[in-house]
Amino acid sequence: MKELSKVSATWHEIGAEAAGQRVDNYLTRSLKGVPKSHVYRILRSGEVRVNSRRVGPDYRLAEGDRVRIPPIRTAPRPAAPRPVAGARLRADILYEDDALLVINKPPGVAVHGGSGVARGVVEQLRLERPEARFLELAHRLDRETSGVLMLAKRRSALTELHRQLREGLVHKSYLVLVKGEWRGELRSVKVPLHKYVLPSGERRVSVSRVGLPAHTLFRLQRRWRGLSLLEAELKTGRTHQIRVHLAHLGFPVAGDDKYGDFKLNKELAPRGLKRMFLHAHKTVITHPRSGAPLALEAPLPADLQGFLATLDAEEARGGKGPQRHETRDAP
Numbered sequence: 611m612k613e614l615s616k617v618s619a620t621w622h623e624i625g626a627e628a629a630g631q632r633v634d635n636y637l638t639r640s641l642k643g644v645p646k647s648h649v650y651r652i653l654r655s656g657e658v659r660v661n662s663r664r665v666g667p668d669y670r671l672a673e674g675d676r677v678r679i680p681p682i683r684t685a686p687r688p689a690a691p692r693p694v695a696g697a698r699l700r701a702d703i704l705y706e707d708d709a710l711l712v713i714n715k716p717p718g719v720a721v722h723g724g725s726g727v728a729r730g731v732v733e734q735l736r737l738e739r740p741e742a743r744f745l746e747l748a749h750r751l752d753r754e755t756s757g758v759l760m761l762a763k764r765r766s767a768l769t770e771l772h773r774q775l776r777e778g779l780v781h782k783s784y785l786v787l788v789k790g791e792w793r794g795e796l797r798s799v800k801v802p803l804h805k806y807v808l809p810s811g812e813r814r815v816s817v818s819r820v821g822l823p824a825h826t827l828f829r830l831q832r833r834w835r836g837l838s839l840l841e842a843e844l845k846t847g848r849t850h851q852i853r854v855h856l857a858h859l860g861f862p863v864a865g866d867d868k869y870g871d872f873k874l875n876k877e878l879a880p881r882g883l884k885r886m887f888l889h890a891h892k893t894v895i896t897h898p899r900s901g902a903p904l905a906l907e908a909p910l911p912a913d914l915q916g917f918l919a920t921l922d923a924e925e926a927r928g929g930k931g932p933q934r935h936e937t938r939d940a941p
Contacts, residue, residue: 624675627744630765634667699734709767709899714908715759721750757890757908770898781894784842787887788861792838797828799855803848815850817858824848826855834921882917
């Protein structure tokens with residue numbers, strides 16, 4: 611985007627990446643450092659024009675629109691950071707076309723910057739792809755969760771993915787290792803969840819009658835003595851949903867430092883599990899442009915596969931093999 615002149619108005623031509631966006635959101639994004647109150651004032655006064663006409667803040671931009679922005683004095687922006695050699699995001703690309711970028715997010719990496727994180731996945735990818743005119747997260751994963759993460763390369767794709775997520779049309783499955791020996795093949799859990807914030811600013815979630823509806827399906831994959839591998843299918847997308855539902859059932863996620871069994875976590879660390887065992891294994895969407903079904907799969911990371919191999923070896927040394935309950939989705 612061209613820098614705004616301090617003495618004359620500028621005109622921006624809207625490309626495909628910004629099509630469908632509200633004009634107030636476009637201005638807020640474009641005019642870094644300008645208070646929202648000022649953005650709405652120049653809209654109300656008619657100083658902002660689209661194709662030479664006054665528009666309201668809810669006007670949705672179309673490709674080819676010409677937006678007049680009046681002269682605004684803003685604080686100089688700091689130079690954008692450049693990628694540091696050797697600091698590239700170590701993530702496999704699972705799928706990419708002109709609308710989508712899907713990666714296998716590594717564990718321990720936040721999806722976006724903030725709260726003490728200099729930059730997350732999306733900021734790093736923007737640095738590594740300076741030619742990308744638009745790149746936004748379609749959804750989020752917890753910092754310690756690995757697996758399928760979708761980013762949109764067009765505004766229209768982002769809007770469509772958000773619609774599918776909002777209407778429950780996206781099918782998301784996770785692989786999760788839990789404390790305890792799970793019984794039964796399938797369990798449907800419908801327990802409302804309430805989100806709150808600790809005085810420290812940390813987000814937490816609890817089971818509560820006043821919470822929002824939350825629904826998870828759990829399917830048994832394999833069992834060992836004291837541990838079970840499950841597939842968790844999200845029917846709703848609440849914060850920390852899988853972790854809190856499992857803790858509520860008495861099967862906390864192995865390695866979970868928020869809702870887990872801390873004594874168990876300490877016992878598992880020397881045996882090879884250094885983090886939470888939760889992996890976004892499979893996501894099925896309707897492609898936002900072609901309308902065709904698209905299945906996105908991320909293999910279980912090497913560290914988690916290695917820990918399962920350790921469990922197999924421990925059981926074998928004990929004279930008993932693992933209590934297997936295999937499905938075609940089991941790693």
